[in-house]
Every structure is written in structure tokens, then in C-alpha cells.
Amino acid sequence: MITTDFVPGSPCWLDLGAPDVDAATAFYTAVFGWEAQSYGPEAGGYTSFRHGGKTVGAVGPLNEEGARSAWMLYFNTPDADATAQAVERMGGTVRVQPMDAGEDGRMAQFTDPQGGQFAVWQPAAQPGLEAVDEPGTLSWTELYTTDADAARQFYGELFGWQTEAMPMPGAEGTYWLITPAALPQERMQGGLMQLAAEHLALTGGRAYWHPVFAVADCDSTVAEVTGSGGSVQMGPEDVPGVGRLAVCLDPSGADFVVLKPSPN
Numbered sequence: 001m002i003t004t005d006f007v008p009g010s011p012c013w014l015d016l017g018a019p020d021v022d023a024a025t026a027f028y029t030a031v032f033g034w035e036a037q038s039y040g041p042e043a044g045g046y047t048s049f050r051h052g053g054k055t056v057g058a059v060g061p062l063n064e065e066g067a068r069s070a071w072m073l074y075f076n077t078p079d080a081d082a083t084a085q086a087v088e089r090m091g092g093t094v095r096v097q098p099m100d101a102g103e104d105g106r107m108a109q110f111t112d113p114q115g116g117q118f119a120v121w122q123p124a125a126q127p128g129l130e131a132v133d134e135p136g137t138l139s140w141t142e143l144y145t146t147d148a149d150a151a152r153q154f155y156g157e158l159f160g161w162q163t164e165a166m167p168m169p170g171a172e173g174t175y176w177l178i179t180p181a182a183l184p185q186e187r188m189q190g191g192l193m194q195l196a197a198e199h200l201a202l203t204g205g206r207a208y209w210h211p212v213f214a215v216a217d218c219d220s221t222v223a224e225v226t227g228s229g230g231s232v233q234m235g236p237e238d239v240p241g242v243g244r245l246a247v248c249l250d251p252s253g254a255d256f257v258v259l260k261p262s263p264n
Contacts, residue, residue, distance in 0.1 A: 008077060012076040057138070070255070080107060116143055141212065211256050
């Protein structure tokens with residue numbers, strides 16, 4: 001489970017790069033019942049999402065030329081600069097050099113060797129998300145990659161992640177469960193799976209991360225997605241031991257998953 005007592009390598013923030021911040025804000029507030037709070041023009045339109053008064057994510061303008069609209073997952077680090085050096089040493093790319101975000105913390109954005117984009121957050125005044133693992137919040141992170149073994153090695157060395165193999169239903173491959181370094185299985189935070197490049201159409205065959213949001217009712221959430229201009233790639237469908245889920249796209253093509261978890 002994802003928690004807010006962040007440790008190195010655990011997901012601690014996420015934000016959406018959107019071509020139209022106002023349109024994205026309208027979509028996600030309708031789908032999840034989030035409240036939006038803009039940081040003002042001086043922050044370039046960056047807007048936080050809140051659920052029950054607690055911060056659960058943010059959206060900002062998509063400024064990178066040629067980039068697709070997508071959610072960016074941030075993982076906790078005690079030293080963004082050292083992480084950037086490690087990424088480059090292991091064959092990744094630094095897309096955004098480590099930089100201060102006011103007094104809140106220090107961040108950087110990277111691309112892994114298979115093309116998966118991710119970010120890190122070195123907290124100062126702002127530790128990260130205020131609510132997770134409940135309806136309307138981040139509950140899981142997932143990487144689709146063309147080389148699971150290489151991804152496990154890269155992120156394992158970078159963050160110390162532990163990975164555990166779980167056979168996919170119908171012998172359709174292996175799903176690798178991710179747990180932060182030295183923590184028990186109860187702290188699993190995500191997974192990764194290998195897919196052929198032709199099945200990664202959103203990114204032209206490159207690896208990519210996406211968030212999974214917990215919901216109280218998968219089907220009604222999907223109805224909000226489609227009714228607000230989004231679309232559904234898969235589902236809703238029941239996955240034994242996981243819950244009822246659907247893979248969705250917002251109106252600008254950013255992907256995310258909604259999941260009503262199975263009862264414990």
C-alpha cells in the first residue's frame with residue numbers, strides 16, 4: 001500500500017502535464033470530485049487537486065515541445081542531485097536538471113533507458129501528497145516496459161526497490177510487484193510488466209508510467225470519464241485478487257487507471 005510516511009523510492013507526488021489546464025481541471029474535478037486550487041499566474045497556472053481538503057495531485061501546462069499529455073510520478077529521494085548523477089551513470093537521461101521549487105523542496109525529471117519518464121522529489125517544507133490509498137487518491141503505480149529485467153535492474157539500483165514475481169492470469173507473462181527497500185510486502189507500491197513495443201501505442205513503443213486511482217465504484221467513475229469527454233481503453237473488468245478496474249484516457253490522451261480494490 002502507498003502511504004504518506006514517505007521513504008526513499010516511494011511515490012510521493014504526481015502531476016499532469018496538460019495542453020489546457022482549465023479543461024483538464026474541469027475533467028478531473030468531475031470524474032473524482034476533486035477541488036482545484038490554483039497557485040496563481042506567478043506559478044504558470046500550476047493548480048493543485050484536493051480531495052476532502054487534502055492535496056492528492058496537481059496539473060500544470062504542458063510546455064515540452066512534442067510531448068504527450070501524461071501524468072508524471074515523483075519518487076522520494078534524499079538527494080535529487082545524487083539521483084540525477086546515478087540516472088546518467090546507469091544509462092538514463094536527465095530531462096529536467098535538479099532545481100529548487102521555492103522552499104517546498106527540490107525536484108528533477110528523468111527518462112529511464114527504455115524511455116519511461118519519471119521524476120524525484122527531495123522534500124523540504126512540502127513532504128508530498130497528503131492523502132493516498134483511499135477513494136479519489138493515488139493507490140498504485142505501474143510501469144509498462146519493453147524490458148522488465150532491465151527495468152528491475154535500473155530502478156533496483158537507483159532506489160533499492162525489491163521486486164517479486166507474480167504470474168499473470170492465463171500464463172500471459174509475469175507481473176513484478178514493487179516494494180521500497182527493506183520494507184515488508186504490506187508496503188508494496190506498484191508493479192511493472194513487460195509488453196512488446198507494438199502494445200505501447202501511446203508512446204510509440206517506449207516505456208511509460210501511469211497512476212492507479214482508487215475509487216468507490218469503478219463503473220460509475222467510468223461513466224463520469226466518458227460523460228466528461230474521456231475514453232476507456234479497457235474495462236471495466238474484474239481481476240481476481242485485485243478488484244474491478246478500467247484503463248482510461250482523459251480528453252487529451254493522458255492515461256490512468258481507476259480501481260475499486262477487492263475487499264481485504
